[in-house]
Amino acid sequence: MAHDHDHSHHAGQDSQRRLAWAILLTGGFMVAEVVGGILSGSLALLADAGHMLTDTAALALAWFAARISRRPADEKRSFGYHRVQILAAFVNGLTLIAIVVWIFIEAIRRLLSPVAVMGTPMLAIAALGLVVNVVVFAILHAGDRDNLNIRGAALHVLGDLLGSVAAIVAALVILATGWMPIDPLLSVLVALLILRSAWKLTRESGHILLEGAPDELDAATLRREIPEQLEAVCNVHHVHVWSLTPGRHLVSLHAAIDEGEDRQAALVAIRTLLVERYGLDHATIQLESRHQCADAPEEGAGRQG
Structure with missing residues (x-):
């Protein structure tokens, strides 16, 4: 940094x-x-x-x-x-x-x-x-x-x-x-x-x-790929991606994890994935329990921000 x-x-x-x-x-x-x-x-x-x-x-x-x-x-x-x-x-x-x-x-x-x-x-x-x-x-x-x-x-x-x-x-x-x-x-x-x-x-x-999503990133991709990459994460929703400047992107999201998983370890894993795979070094992440997966709203792939 x-x-x-x-x-x-x-x-x-x-x-x-x-x-x-x-x-x-x-x-x-x-x-x-x-x-x-x-x-x-x-x-x-x-x-x-x-x-x-x-x-x-x-x-x-x-x-x-x-x-x-x-x-x-x-x-x-x-x-x-x-x-x-x-x-x-x-x-x-x-x-x-x-x-x-x-x-x-x-x-x-x-x-x-x-x-x-x-x-x-x-x-x-x-x-x-x-x-x-x-x-x-x-x-x-x-x-x-x-x-x-x-x-x-x-x-x-x-x-x-x-x-x-x-x-x-x-x-x-x-x-x-x-x-x-x-x-x-x-x-x-x-x-x-x-x-x-x-x-x-x-x-x-x-x-x-207008805090639109950068061309190389979109909420739909993050919602799909984070649970695929991390076994502890069963669902990602309420994803917002935007840019402070063209080379500096930010993200906020909710992640539901399996019962019994180490919440701190899951948080670190999500942050590490965001940095290494997507170059998102500024993320706001809210962790939720697995039973909230069913309550997570379906989101479209429109504007994120």
Whole structure:
């Protein structure tokens, strides 16, 4: 447990450091991209600049969440502050979806009323933006893969990276052919790519906030397999499985055991099985006598939590 705590502490510090660098790079370049978007008249650049503005706020939120989550548990929050990172990921997912809606609306307006775009400054700023976004994405992508907060921040930056690529392609097409609709059309393509990832992030973080069962575990499996593995246990019911964070799952259950069995030994056996077979190191177990097996309610395999 001490090793897990040290690993979690180190991972938290690493996440904070990566997010701080991402904030500095993204926020610094955002100003240049806003100016460039206005001067060139490019929706692709303005959309990317607007995205980078929200990214800076999203990265700041992720940094704050990473910092708060390292606080120890207290009397009012016995599980600590780990869920703050999940909440930040959920907010970032919703923000990404809102950005996609804005890009769609603005693209339709541009298609109906075309705006002249200056290809040369658009190309220069988009190319510089691509370099910055690649660096920031690499910093975040090398972080904790199981941390939804870091994943949410990385998705924001990935959206920026794709936006920069789209702006570069649009600028080259405009310089070569003068065809202005390429700018809003590529913006819509990038928005669709962002939407897919944003929906996945929002769904995953929302599932955890609703205390849904993790994908790799379900109550039906535990109800069936624990009695199969342990002879002393005749029935398992009232099973609830949920996640504190993506890599930290919790369970509570009632276990009915045979008469005459050592209750303490049965409890230890159940805990050991939960840890070794399912990776559930935080379990709340209520032991009951065998005669209660017949009274145990039948439960479906729906939501557990």
